[in-house]
Amino acid sequence: MLIAQTTRSLQASKADSPIAIVIQAALDAEPKMDGTPAYLRATYLEDTANSILQNKEALAITIVQEGIKTIREARSEVLRAHTTLKLCAEEAKRNTGEVIPFDQVQNGVGRIGWTDMRPVGLVAAITPFNDPLNLVVHKVGPAIAAGCPVIVKPHEATPGSAKQLLALFRQNGLPEGAFQVIEGSGAEIGKQLVEHPAVKMVTFTGGKATGQAVAISAAGRPTALEMGGVCSTVVMADADLETAATRIVSGMFAAAGQNCLHVQRVLIDDAVYDTVVKSLVEKTGQIRLGDPMSEDTDMGSLISEASAQRCAGILGDALGLGATLLIGGEQAGKSFQPTLVADVPTTARIYSEEVFGPITVIERFQGLDQAVSRLTAADASLALAIFTQSLTVPFSLRRIRTGSIIINDSTDFRIDAMPFGGPFPAGLAREGVQCAIKSMSEPQLMCLNLN
Incomplete structure (x- = not known):
């Protein structure tokens, strides 16, 4: 508890930089998210998925105006984002641990044990321009499902749909600070975010050179990288x-x-x-x-x-x-x-x-x-x-x-429930809803002596 208080004091003592502000808000939201039951996290996700459908044309237009897609491609991305959040809502209820058979050894007789999946903590997410909504959803949705606050740094050219998504989550009751968007360059804002000691996990999608720089900045912490390839x-x-x-x-x-x-x-x-x-x-x-x-x-x-x-x-x-x-x-x-x-x-x-x-x-x-x-x-x-x-x-x-x-399909075939990623240097760890939720959770062992 003292360490957490000290960390917050250090952040508060700095000038009101954009990073300090969002980090503090995320730290304030962390206990709220940790204490939010799975059914309520699923409700935030389900309700926001429905809101995406209700606002699909506005979201699609933003994607086209800021980025590289045609209106038909943008509409398809919006529908995928809806599906991804629905999947996250389902998995929020299924992020469970396992029972450990302690009687597999003699001195374990009379004891039972299990693991609970606990949120890893504050997640920093760096996202690219090519799927500016759905790739944000692929990081925000699993973080909320796992009970983690998340800060997204979208590509500087395409922040609009991420900010629209944030407004929809807030409209549907997600606690203040649980999901935030910070804008700016990757070299400056992104680096500051990833290097911040309060960040407990980093997830990145983008190019190889930037991904390798992110890995260095995030050294020692859980990291998921998707860096492409041929x-x-x-x-x-x-x-x-x-x-x-x-x-x-x-x-x-x-x-x-x-x-x-x-x-x-x-x-x-x-x-x-x-x-x-x-x-x-x-x-x-x-x-x-x-x-x-x-x-x-x-x-x-x-x-x-x-x-x-x-x-x-x-x-x-x-x-x-x-x-x-x-x-x-x-x-x-x-x-x-x-x-x-x-x-x-x-x-x-x-x-x-x-x-x-x-x-x-x-x-x-x-x-x-x-x-x-x-x-x-x-x-x-x-x-x-x-x-x-x-x-x-x-x-x-x-x-x-x-x-x-x-x-018998192209390499670009993908459904959002699939494990997604590749071995180094194409990536590190896997995305996809279930894999991402697991990477944003950590097992905590409980052992009960019945003797």
Whole structure:
């Protein structure tokens, strides 16, 4: 108790900086959240999920106006956020420990024991621009379900939907300070937040360089990192080629490729290479760019002109090394055309560096062993996909370091109940509602001597 009082006094003694203010409010809310029964935490989550549906168009418009999505993509994200909070409400009631059989050893006879799941404490969350509502929900929802106060630092370009979510939670009775949003740059505000001694757990979604910096700042504390990587998709000769092409193109250009599950490499069996490439080029050419508020627009722009220029630079590097441009490749301001490139040498940046834009590498392989060898040589990824009619071929991919293997769907297939993440350097720990709640909880053992 003395330590907690001292910590609060130290924070109060500092100037009223943004970090000091939100930390103090979170510390004030911590005992309230700890003492809130599971059914009431579930009620906050359930009621706010319903409020999201009631405000879906306003939330979608904010997502479009601040970020990179079309109105159709934004509406889909709002519906996912609704579902994610509903899942959190369900899991809030199921975050239980286990009974320990003490009589498994002689001196344990006459004793019973169990574990309770206790909230880990104040959670600091850093979120990106590409899913500015649902990825906030994926951190806030589990924290509330676990009984933890949470402070979110959204991407500086897209804070609006996070602030709208905060207003909905407050409208539905969540205690003051239990969820807060602080704006500012990651290098300044984000670093101060993560390094603060009152923060007991850090959860981050974003790029590799920033994620590694967060890991250093959070050293010694529980940390969940999702840092992306290069996701690949394999098309076998026995695949349903039309289905494969349709789903791969969707995974290439959703959110203009600004997706940690973006299909960046497509490896196609030599026997069907020409057929699949023809279909991919044709479907890519049908992607409609334009006003993101138009119902007819398929793909929006990148988050900034600098991001578009970075994509142009990565593509230029590949073309300069002898790659073949199949379609696209033009940049205009923040806009970048859907782009396919083949014959890319392994020394090109795009072969191993996450592009985070609408560019995909097409590769030919001969035999599954060759495909596996190429994928094994790459860094770990969040997801790997394969299109095949075989029940056994996908098991050959298990040796590849990836967080998930998706069969007959694109790498960007995801439901919000799934465990989500990848092995280092793609990530650390796992997200997804149930996994996140567990990571924001810690077991406390109770032992009762009946003798």
